[in-house]
Amino acid sequence: MSIVRRGEEEICKRYRPQRFSEVVGNKAILKSLKKAIENGNTRAKVYLFEGAPGTGKTTTARIMAMGLNCLTNGDTVEPCLECDNCILSLQDQASHVSELNAAILNKKEDVLKHVVDKMYHSTFTGRNNVFIIDEYHCILNAAQQPLLKALEEPPKNTYIFLCTTQIKKIDKAILTRCERYSFINPIQSEKIELLASVNEQEGWGDQLNAEDKKKFLKIVTFGSFREVLRTYDQAIRMGVDSLEEIQSDDDKTKNKLPSFLLKAEYTNVINMIQEMKKEAEEKEILFNTETIEIGILGYMRTILLRFNGNWNDDYNAKQALKAAYIIETLTRPIGKDYSYEPKAGFLLKIYEICKTIKDI
Numbered sequence: 001m002s003i004v005r006r007g008e009e010e011i012c013k014r015y016r017p018q019r020f021s022e023v024v025g026n027k028a029i030l031k032s033l034k035k036a037i038e039n040g041n042t043r044a045k046v047y048l049f050e051g052a053p054g055t056g057k058t059t060t061a062r063i064m065a066m067g068l069n070c071l072t073n074g075d076t077v078e079p080c081l082e083c084d085n086c087i088l089s090l091q092d093q094a095s096h097v098s099e100l101n102a103a104i105l106n107k108k109e110d111v112l113k114h115v116v117d118k119m120y121h122s123t124f125t126g127r128n129n130v131f132i133i134d135e136y137h138c139i140l141n142a143a144q145q146p147l148l149k150a151l152e153e154p155p156k157n158t159y160i161f162l163c164t165t166q167i168k169k170i171d172k173a174i175l176t177r178c179e180r181y182s183f184i185n186p187i188q189s190e191k192i193e194l195l196a197s198v199n200e201q202e203g204w205g206d207q208l209n210a211e212d213k214k215k216f217l218k219i220v221t222f223g224s225f226r227e228v229l230r231t232y233d234q235a236i237r238m239g240v241d242s243l244e245e246i247q248s249d250d251d252k253t254k255n256k257l258p259s260f261l262l263k264a265e266y267t268n269v270i271n272m273i274q275e276m277k278k279e280a281e282e283k284e285i286l287f288n289t290e291t292i293e294i295g296i297l298g299y300m301r302t303i304l305l306r307f308n309g310n311w312n313d314d315y316n317a318k319q320a321l322k323a324a325y326i327i328e329t330l331t332r333p334i335g336k337d338y339s340y341e342p343k344a345g346f347l348l349k350i351y352e353i354c355k356t357i358k359d360i
């Protein structure tokens with residue numbers, strides 16, 4: 001089954017999957033979670049969904065929450081969407097699903113009030129009491145303390161889903177208490193799968209001629225699922241040509257520069273950084289190497305996560321080794337001598353990377 005259009009809201013809401021059969025990609029994760037749901041009481045109670053933005057972490061957690069309370073289908077990853085509990089969930093009114101953004105959990109008292117009290121002392125109407133905490137990395141350490149016990153041993157019929165885009169900021173003590181799932185950015189064919197299904201229901205792409213269609217697909221299948229949907233929506237409103245311009249900047253950080261780096265093309269990397277700096281100055285927007293770094297790290301991480309461990313596959317094995325080396329180098333603290341000048345420290349790392357991975 002493909003994704004279903006629901007309501008007239010903003011595009012990402014309109015096409016937010018409500019059952020596992022509508023979720024695109026991340027197949028291994030879905031398979032394992034489906035098993036967990038079917039395993040009844042032996043399943044884990046605390047889950048950590050980490051990975052790039054817009055890849056389905058919150059969506060998946062919400063489906064689990066609804067599936068753990070569906071009255072028609074029992075514990076399921078295909079909730080009926082029609083029973084009282086499913087309807088309450090869809091309207092964000094279920095007392096058995098608490099979705100919280102960690103940004104509001106700044107202090108210990110906030111955590112006690114919004115999470116711990118609700119977990120231990122309040123009644124809920126569903127079969128299972130589910131907590132979804134989004135952007136978990138935003139919770140400060142002190143505020144986290146009261147949660148540790150709950151994560152270690154949640155009350156009966158309680159399930160907790162922590163979602164984060166920044167796994168590095170999550171405390172070890174938390175990590176060891178969760179079953180962890182890494183969501184990765186979709187590959188081209190998965191994005192096309194999503195688009196085909198959306199387009200069938202929106203019917204817009206049909207009006208394009210072949211040339212524009214090709215251009216459109218190239219532009220639109222960029223980034224995460226969320227980005228794909230947003231760009232699609234924008235393309236409908238603005239036309240294909242105006243999109244090309246918007247996309248080109250983003251494409252540089254997210255795709256071109258990292259691919260130069262993997263080929264150890266130092267001059268190309270440096271030229272591109274210069275070009276981006278110049279463009280940023282012209283547009284009077286802030287330029288910093290941190291954005292570039294995040295783009296590179298995201299790209300390399302995807303390569304690593306996609307490597308299937310087949311060392312006989314020489315090309316992919318080498319790409320994975322290079323990606324690992326790049327991640328390791330970029331995430332290493334910069335030398336003391338460069339702490340006053342992070343940009344120089346970054347460029348030095350780029351040089352070091354190009355020099356070393358030539359030989360991999």
Ligand SMILES: Nc1ncnc2c1ncn2[C@@H]1O[C@H](COP(=O)(O)OP(=O)(O)OP(=O)(O)O)[C@@H](O)[C@H]1O
Binds near residue numbers: 011013058134163183
């Ligand atoms: N795997 C997917 N299949 C189909 N659509 C998806 C998928 N992942 C995301 N989407 C689309 O993107 C939107 C955003 O997804 P979601 O909120 O689940 O992402 P997220 O991983 O929680 O992102 P963030 O880290 O920014 O919170 C959804 O409403 C849906 O339209």
Ligand SMILES: [Mg+2]
Binds near residue numbers: 057058059134163
């Ligand atoms: Mg989310």
Ligand SMILES: [Zn+2]
Binds near residue numbers: 072079083084085
């Ligand atoms: Zn139901």
